[in-house]
Amino acid sequence: MTDGQMVLSDFTAAEKLELExxxxxxxxxxxxxxxxxxxxxxxxxxxxxxxxxxxxxSRNMGRKQFSNGKKKFNMDPKKGINxxxxxxxxxxxxxxxxxxxxxxxxxxxxxxxEFLGERDELHLQTLKxxxxxxxxxxxxxxxxLRQFLWSFRLPGEAQKxxxxxxxxxxxxxxxxxxxxxxxxxxxxxxFAIIMLNTSLHNPNVKDKTTLERFVCMNxxxxxxxxxxxxxxxxxxxxxxxxxxxxxxxxxxDLTHTFFNPDREGWLLKLGGRVKTWKRRWFILTDxxxxxxxxxxxKEPRGIIPLENLCVRDxxxxxxxxxxxxxxxxxRGQKIKACKTETDGRVVQGKHQSYAICAASAGERDSWIxxxxxxxxKDPFYDLVSQRKKKLIKQNQDPxx
Numbered sequence: 001m002t003d004g005q006m007v008l009s010d011f012t013a014a015e016k017l018e019l020e021x022x023x024x025x026x027x028x029x030x031x032x033x034x035x036x037x038x039x040x041x042x043x044x045x046x047x048x049x050x051x052x053x054x055x056x057x058s059r060n061m062g063r064k065q066f067s068n069g070k071k072k073f074n075m076d077p078k079k080g081i082n083x084x085x086x087x088x089x090x091x092x093x094x095x096x097x098x099x100x101x102x103x104x105x106x107x108x109x110x111x112x113x114e115f116l117g118e119r120d121e122l123h124l125q126t127l128k129x130x131x132x133x134x135x136x137x138x139x140x141x142x143x144x145l146r147q148f149l150w151s152f153r154l155p156g157e158a159q160k161x162x163x164x165x166x167x168x169x170x171x172x173x174x175x176x177x178x179x180x181x182x183x184x185x186x187x188x189x190x191f192a193i194i195m196l197n198t199s200l201h202n203p204n205v206k207d208k209t210t211l212e213r214f215v216c217m218n219x220x221x222x223x224x225x226x227x228x229x230x231x232x233x234x235x236x237x238x239x240x241x242x243x244x245x246x247x248x249x250x251x252x253d254l255t256h257t258f259f260n261p262d263r264e265g266w267l268l269k270l271g272g273r274v275k276t277w278k279r280r281w282f283i284l285t286d287x288x289x290x291x292x293x294x295x296x297x298k299e300p301r302g303i304i305p306l307e308n309l310c311v312r313d314x315x316x317x318x319x320x321x322x323x324x325x326x327x328x329x330x331r332g333q334k335i336k337a338c339k340t341e342t343d344g345r346v347v348q349g350k351h352q353s354y355a356i357c358a359a360s361a362g363e364r365d366s367w368i369x370x371x372x373x374x375x376x377k378d379p380f381y382d383l384v385s386q387r388k389k390k391l392i393k394q395n396q397d398p399x400x
Contacts, residue, residue, distance in 0.1 A: 065089060074108040074295060077115035094125035102133045110295050112152035117160030131167045136175040142238040144172050145193060149244055156263040165190055181223035184391050188221045191384045193235060201243040204286050211236050224395030261285035263370040268357035272350030277357060284374055302339035304354060311371045313364060319357045321364040326353040
């Protein structure tokens with residue numbers, strides 16, 4: 001037996017009892033420690049489950065907010081973007097917004113065009129970034145236009161169309177450096193193709209553009225020189241065989257009707273039988289004024305043919321910026337128009353005149369000018385005419 005060893009017989013009865021108590025206490029402590037470990041594990045598991053549930057709830061909330069943001073965007077593009085930015089679901093930068101507009105599903109193409117067409121700096125930079133997301137290398141101009149015009153709907157205002165087509169022409173020439181002498185050439189020819197598409201495939205256009213006329217209208221646009229006849233012939237045949245597929249989120253039959261409208265936007269309309277003002281999305285095109293409850297609606301709530309009608313500004317109580325559509329030759333009679341009832345029935349309109357309210361005097365006057373011009377004016381004529389004059393001036397011989 002060593003100095004450190006002792007046998008149980010060396011202990012007194014009291015000491016043996018004390019040792020037994022210590023042993024039992026130790027076992028009790030070990031059991032308590034094990035129970036505490038199990039309780040800690042259980043609590044940690046609960047905490048983890050709570051964190052996972054909280055994370056999932058946060059994700060669901062984020063998805064719900066993102067979905068709400070998209071809906072808000074489709075109703076009002078600026079408010080939708082602001083909502084997404086404020087909820088930290090989108091960064092307020094041109095690149096991030098352009099990426100969102102280009103890639104995100106479920107966005108209304110009209111709303112995208114409306115946002116891209118604004119002239120504020122953020123919108124201009126977003127338009128530039130949006131166009132740069134398109135790859136036009138080795139595509140002919142019709143192919144590139146098909147891709148570009150499928151990603152949004154061109155707005156109705158000429159200045160917005162000008163900015164967007166200017167950006168397109170610059171991007172196309174950047175991707176295809178040896179095709180055209182200048183971006184002006186690309187710009188003019190792009191509009192010529194769009195107008196050709198309307199001429200050949202819009203049933204309201206009776207005088208269809210021929211290949212000869214198409215070639216003739218594009219003479220001298222390549223820095224004073226003619227474009228190759230073979231190129232123009234291929235572009236013409238491409239459009240003749242297949243019209244542009246214009247993006248309508250619902251794919252309805254009104255695609256050609258609402259392509260490149262003269263003007264579109266939110267206005268207030270006074271009811272026929274019930275005299276209340278209601279917010280409606282108006283589209284002016286092909287000598288008709290269409291109005292929708294939402295920009296995403298499949299069918300218009302009403303159609304107002306403008307033939308034989310006149311328009312003028314007229315004040316209403318508490319509505320200072322109003323315009324009126326009326327028939328000067330048939331006062332007191334209902335205007336020949338139609339509307340869709342809530343049950344889907346199409347019925348004749350109840351209006352002897354239409355009162356429509358804009359948000360400002362300038363907006364009212366712009367609508368009046370657009371309505372007056374829509375009967376006879378081609379929406380692209382001025383843009384192309386101005387650019388052609390610019391090219392002619394640039395290429396005139398100084399000695400002439």
